[in-house]
Amino acid sequence: MEAGWALFLDLDGTLLDIAPRPDAVVVPSGLPCALARTAVRLGGALAVVSGRPRATVDSLLAPLVLPGGFGHGAELRDALGRTGAPGTVPVPPQHWAVRLAAFVAAHPGLLLERKPHGLALHYRAAPDQARAAKALMSAFADEAPSDFELLPAHMAFEIRPRAATKGRAVAALMAAAPFRGRRPVFVGDDVTDEDGMAEARRLGGFGLRVGEDFTGGPTEVRAWLARAADRSNTEATLDQP
Numbered sequence: 615m616e617a618g619w620a621l622f623l624d625l626d627g628t629l630l631d632i633a634p635r636p637d638a639v640v641v642p643s644g645l646p647c648a649l650a651r652t653a654v655r656l657g658g659a660l661a662v663v664s665g666r667p668r669a670t671v672d673s674l675l676a677p678l679v680l681p682g683g684f685g686h687g688a689e690l691r692d693a694l695g696r697t698g699a700p701g702t703v704p705v706p707p708q709h710w711a712v713r714l715a716a717f718v719a720a721h722p723g724l725l726l727e728r729k730p731h732g733l734a735l736h737y738r739a740a741p742d743q744a745r746a747a748k749a750l751m752s753a754f755a756d757e758a759p760s761d762f763e764l765l766p767a768h769m770a771f772e773i774r775p776r777a778a779t780k781g782r783a784v785a786a787l788m789a790a791a792p793f794r795g796r797r798p799v800f801v802g803d804d805v806t807d808e809d810g811m812a813e814a815r816r817l818g819g820f821g822l823r824v825g826e827d828f829t830g831g832p833t834e835v836r837a838w839l840a841r842a843a844d845r846s847n848t849e850a851t852l853d854q855p
């Protein structure tokens with residue numbers, strides 16, 4: 615990691631190990647501190663870019679409050695703590711959540727996650743329901759194809775506003791200090807992270823993939839961050855992953 619980088623970090627599957635349920639993730643005790651110290655090394659140019667809502671990310675990383683893109687980029691927060699959105703971001707119709715709640719009630723093991731701008735239907739505990747879950751979620755997305763799209767995720771299907779992508783979050787953050795002028799590096803593991811990596815490349819940076827560049831998974835990403843955090847601020851460069 616070089617001192618002139620701007621670092622964009624995915625959360626689930628990158629900083630955090632995958633857990634059986636969204637509310638069962640474990641945040642290692644040293645992680646917020648390592649993120650904070652690395653952010654200082656990078657002059658504040660470190661952001662979290664997650665599919666999770668902003669409030670959930672803040673609660674997981676407390677007391678740390680980082681700039682970032684949340685809800686796959688539907689919610690933004692800059693380095694001054696100002697929150698906003700990438701233009702007008704639609705909210706899923708209420709009747710989708712009602713019908714999904716009924717579907718989940720009838721199919722034990724499925725889990726519905728409601729977010730400010732999206733819905734996630736998790737089938738990790740009921741993998742035999744994957745096909746039915748996909749059919750229902752894609753039917754909803756097809757009701758409003760110009761506003762929403764279906765997103766395959768880790769043992770889940772999500773409905774995401776088309777206006778929200780991790781690439782747009784990277785672009786918005788890179789337009790202002792302390793990110794502007796730096797080389798963006800996006801670290802992620804999932805299909806949604808590809809937008810963020812593509813934008814990083816477009817802006818002269820690159821992407822790093824968990825599973826390829828970090829074969830040891832989130833444990834290796836955290837170790838890499840911890841090494842970055844521990845380096846003296848006078849050192850010009852840090853380890854490559």
Ligand SMILES: O=P(O)(O)OC[C@H]1O[C@H](O[C@H]2O[C@H](CO)[C@@H](O)[C@H](O)[C@H]2O)[C@H](O)[C@@H](O)[C@@H]1O
Binds near residue numbers: 627635767
């Ligand atoms: O963009 P990310 O930070 O990687 O978030 C992607 C989604 O992560 C969460 O779901 C995934 O992680 C859960 C906890 O490990 C796991 O139980 C689930 O099966 C995964 O799909 C989160 O719940 C979603 O809202 C995020 O969009």
